[in-house]
Amino acid sequence: MDQKTVLITGCSEGGIGDALAKSFHKKGFRVFASARNTAKVQHLKELGLEIVQLDVTDETSIKQAVSTVKAATGGYLDILVNNSGSGYSMPLLDSDVSVAKKMFDVNFFAVVTVTQAFAPLLIASQGTIINIGSVLGKAPFPWHGYYNASKAAVALLTDQMRLEFSPWKVRAILVTTGAVKTRLLENLPNAPHLPENSLYYPAKDEIEPAMAGALVEKSAVDVDSYAEVVVKNAIRSSPKKHLWSGAGALMTWLASTFGWSTIWDTVLPPIAHLPIITNKIRSAEKVGQDHQKTK
Template identity: 40%
Template sequence: MAINAKKNVLITGCSDGGLGAALAVAFHEAGAHVYATARNPAKMKNLQAKGIETFTLDVMDDSSISAAVKKISHLDILVNNAGATYSMPFSDVSVKEAKNLFDLNVWSYVAVTQAFLPLLLESKGTIVNNTSIAGVVSVPYQSIYNASKAAIIAISAHQRMELAAFGIKVVDLKTGAVKSNIFQNMDQTQDRGTKLAKGSLYEPAKDQVESILRGDKVSSSMILASSWAENVVSQVLKPTPPHNIWAGGTALLGRVLAMLPTWLSDYLTKDAFGVHKIEKTLSKP
């Protein structure tokens, strides 16, 4: 999809192998001028090889955000994408890890958007917040991640309402299952990664639970990041983009589950993830 007037698009979290990188390529191929950013520019070599402009932006660092704002003079679309996941039964959650996740998945979105807001006011631009279907469906053993995405879904709704007076559009990108390096990153950056704590309530079903924590149950539903990104970009670049974009494997299923009665949604979700079997294992004397 080509666009007539070249749009300036800034995307956070564009390390190679991630969803941000896939979005950067899709916007670039659609004719936009892309500013692909990441905490470590050395991890964007594939994007640099395609001629995409890259620079440092650590969304957790106010000075880095301020420096990034000074690098551009015009911005049409801001894509808040940088983020991480955290899979762990609620009883084993590390509050430290939980706070770190909210700092990245929630407060960085707020800080980055506020910093680039003057440019978006000038262009009457678009804010795209990459949330997740997990923000509306209770995916088991990732309560903190789900909560962080639910928070951004709520913030997106308020941004849309409050910024409409200034001509700014807000897109809530509810992403489903997409192939990326997000689970590998969790193992590398978090204390226990996808391993249960010793003495966990779930130790009798350790193998079954850790399989869910690793994302094994959704791997077969994951679509290619390039396909997901092309779909997303084609919708964001519409003259009037949708308020909500549901994209990725299981996105349609997530949309349906979100509309069902809670008891039915819970039953179907638990069945899909094998939670009923885990419950039987845990109930054995």
């Protein structure tokens, strides 16, 4: 086949998958843009891209998506982009493990199951797997612990894939993504809030905006510019196996590559306003202690 093919998960309008789909399309790829809700990718259909319904956590949906692509291409897929993702912002002390498990299903386990399903098509074309990771998989930014852990798992998983797929010359690329301007925060059903019994509640005015991504938005790069970097690397004859792109990516790479093992204990507290948060918590605790003494 002369025209290269790519399937991208999580292409809802305004997100990273959407931008990647349009960028690959501009480069002449036959793009299969997938989403759990296809109503959110109709704008891509109007541009000439092919739409595939795909819920990455549903086995039946995955099998149907593979059948659709296999029939359309004759059994080949050049690039699979595992982009679908879910977020969960909450201090670990206040977190709900059941919610975290659902997030891991999307962010981690689905990367494996989707890749397994499309593996025959990738092997047939000696193709490429691209997993969209995050700088938060390298830096333990507070209040996003489970999300950070899921992206750290994806980073190791990508290296694992590259080794295990090497007999068939299938490549695996990790994109460690910094801050990117998308509609992710706009699409959240509710802004995250601390429970009133949280030990962090006295500092909620500092923590809740950080949970909602306010600190990230300030420095985020344009999503289309980010997508161009990712696609340009993907189509090189010898692409970078670890690609860093987005605001904060270079700083995170430098710190994680050349810094000492606990460098984030020094770097992150001022960025995350931890000294201010600590002072507010301690002040509230002191007020509570003083109140108890006067009783």
